[in-house]
Amino acid sequence: MEKNYAQLILTELEQNGEIPDTLLLAKKFEIEHQELVGYLNSLLLENYITQEVKEIQRWVLLQEGLDNATNGTPEFRVFKGIPAEGISKNDLEAKFDPNVFKFGLQNGMKKKWFKIKDGLIQKEVADVVDEDAVLLKRIESNSNLEDIKKDVFDNFKKRKIITQEVIKYFKINKGTEYKPIYVELESDLTYDMVKNYDDFVKNQDGTTKSNTELAKKFKKYNWNSVGKDIKTGNLHPLMKVRKQFREVLIEMGFEEMATNQYVESGFWNFDALFQPQQHPARDAHDTFFIREPAHSKNLDPEYWERVKKTHEVGGYGSIGYRYDWSYDEAKKNIFRTHTTAVSSKMLRQIAIEFAKDGVFKPRKFFSIDRVFRNESLDATHLAEFHQIEGVIADKNVGLGELLGVITEFFAKIGITGLKFKPTYNPYTEPSLEIHGFHPGLNKVIELGNSGVFRPEMLRPMGLPEDIQVLGWGLGLERPTMIQYKFKNIRDLLGYGVDMKLLKENPICCFKN
Template sequence: MRLPETQLALLEAASATETKTVAQLAEALGEDPAAVTRAAFELETEGLVAVEEHVAEEVAVTEEGDRYRDDGLPEVRLYRAAVDAGADEEPVELGRLLGSAALDGPEVDIALSNFARKGYGHIDSGKVDAAPDPTHDPNADPEAEALDAIANDNAGYLDAEVLDRLESRGLIERTETTVRSVTLTDDGVTALMEGIETAETVGAVTPELLASGEWEDVEFAEYNVEADAEPVNGGKEHILRQTANRVKDVLVGMGFQEMEGPHADADFWINDCLFMPQDHPARTHWDRFALDVPGMDELPADLVERVEDAHRNGVGSEGDGYHSPWDEDFARAVALRGHTTSLSMRYLSGHAVGDLEPPQRYFSVEKVYRNDTLDPTHLLEFYQIEGWVMAEDLSVRDLMGTFTEFYEQFGITDLQFKPHYNPYTEPSFELFGEHPETGELIEIGNSGIFREEVLSPLGVDCDVMAWGLALERLLMLMYGFEDIRDVHGTLCDLELLRDVEVVQ
């Protein structure tokens, strides 16, 4: 009998009494595991070896998980800092604890999202209330102990729920691999006893083989199409970007043009032009991200004057204004936009593309930033679908009809509308859609007809209906996601993003 060199070496390394894995045989032979796997399948076809398969799970700590093993989990560090500051007796400002807990950047969000979940306490209105007797002992946190066990190759006894949580947090990686074991058969033993010669094999036809005529005398290697190939995760457009692009296509098809503008803008464009009083709770540091930079000088002086007058005195004979403080320095202060309506104000005022004559339709699908409490439907940054229509004699029915046409393009036909109050629109209403998995009503947007106090200072003398819709909430209704943190952010599910089926 003649066999290729790799097959013969494998046959000699295999045992009739001891099962050996392909990995063990490859290491012993100094061969590539893929080559050994191919040789094993070929020998199995000849009846010389038996190949058994089983699926094994490998668990490894990620770089972020290793860092938390050294520094401690963010939520545990926050709890310890809170207890040291006396938050187990009286609530303490969150800002006081971040430094002593060594928390900054994304770790702040991670600590906040896991603090209450583990029973370490509650965070309300920016204050931390630490539990005197927490559900989990911070010195024996199950997730921290699990990270240590995995790092020490003792993951076998760990609870599956803990592993799932660590994986969702990106602290461990779990991979399923097919483990193949090889055992020598009786025919294999007999063949070795009788003697086997090495046969030189060729894996591919080359120009040299053809030119020399040697191809007629060589033995070609057989290929096993069932052998495993190395998994390749190619690049893929993020599901959120796919949906954003589709939203843009739909709105352009409905006759809208796209707006552009800065993410960091003057509070004047973000809130003052919207007739939002400067002492409104949403304009405090608890809800907005103010930037420590000089105020914006490039504001149109005449528009600033008209907006200030609307705030102080109202608009029209029956207007009364707010009679609340109005500070031009505050209006010029720069912050991350909490909504893309700042773009609408720039365009409606003529500041962005010049004066606009009705009818006009504009939209944007851009990121906004809010200091919200993290939960399955709220993030600190998300995408808003902003839009407005400028025309004569618009009504709420025009607005409702626009939403009906828009959401039908995504297979959503069960919209519900609820009256609402906004400082900048009247009438106003919120939109709700039914979650396809839970049946729960999900708020998906806010809308209304801009008030005269908004439009008059901008120089607009016709109706403007406007809205702000949440792109991530649209995704929840389309795909059945229950937690938008699965889609993007520090806890996103990479396997879900790789495998999710695109909805047309």
């Protein structure tokens, strides 16, 4: 049967009036001190006992000390390895671990247990007592150490084979609710108590218990007890930040686009966006090409034809790029290099719907997902990362609306005072880099890129002339790194990620 330690402790108190040293009591009970402390805590909580914290310093053996205590000192072991007729150094060495031999030889010669004579190691005495090992064993047992001299301890300590440890223990006295007999209290209100309520509240003489009496039947709630560490899954910081951006964009009336297609044709990633086929970004240095299947099909021949023509000779007020547009190049499968590949497909979809219904509905879209670039990897670059992108298609919108919506978007994540800088994108005109003051970093940083989509992109899709499309994009990693104070992008994404750190990260909130 399991021992009732709470009762054993009370019996001890009853017999001796106090318990001067819980370390000794744990030894007497033959349990770990920590386990005893557990029982003491519940008695303490119910005020059976009071406790006073005490401290002692104790010598403990370090690993080498333990080894010497159990297997003998190196010199003793080496001594025991020497036969009566002596032995060559090499033969003796072969019997031992290199360190044991080295120190054993040194110490043994110093102690004059053996010496080198005629090229052999020979014993100088018939037998030896391993005094150090005996001392270490006594220190390990931690009793009757009074006669061991201070310099023995100092010497062992210097050799790093023992160390001093502070041990906490308690002195126990009777508490306000002390009784010699331990009454096990209820810790939960059970079904049976409720079902047999009358029996539960009645005393043996038939009187009903008062509330205070009833409360005494239950254990006091321990508000200080530490909860169990619950093993749970948790969101990656990038996904937490994505969730926040998603909420901001949904709040602003944007619909989320489906982004679950990582492999896209060059057509949607580049050609549909009026990005010429010779553009350096279409090089294997920047883009990952898919080997199998290497090509996708042209499922929209009329539209492709218009795209081909716009690239080659222009149209809609443009003179085009004036080169021979290749179907083969457009069909090449790649990992999408930006989420604008998703937007271009969606815009063509809107144009198809418009052609069918003849009515144009203004639309606002966003996407947040993974893109891939054949980059050389360093502290701020990965070959895969995430982009956030917003797209607005409407009548009578232009640069003013673009600046307005970007300003509102960043204000919602706590970044104000934006600056815009002209830039070049093949698919937008005008194009603007977005810069902003980041309060966390206390400086102006580049936040993203934006622009008004070109007619050379929109008109071949079939969008009418009076429809403008605005867009902006930014990376997800950068704001996340700033938010969570990551210096290296590889701590955030990939195999270098510390799972414990991810688990302990707080939820993301930009405006704190």
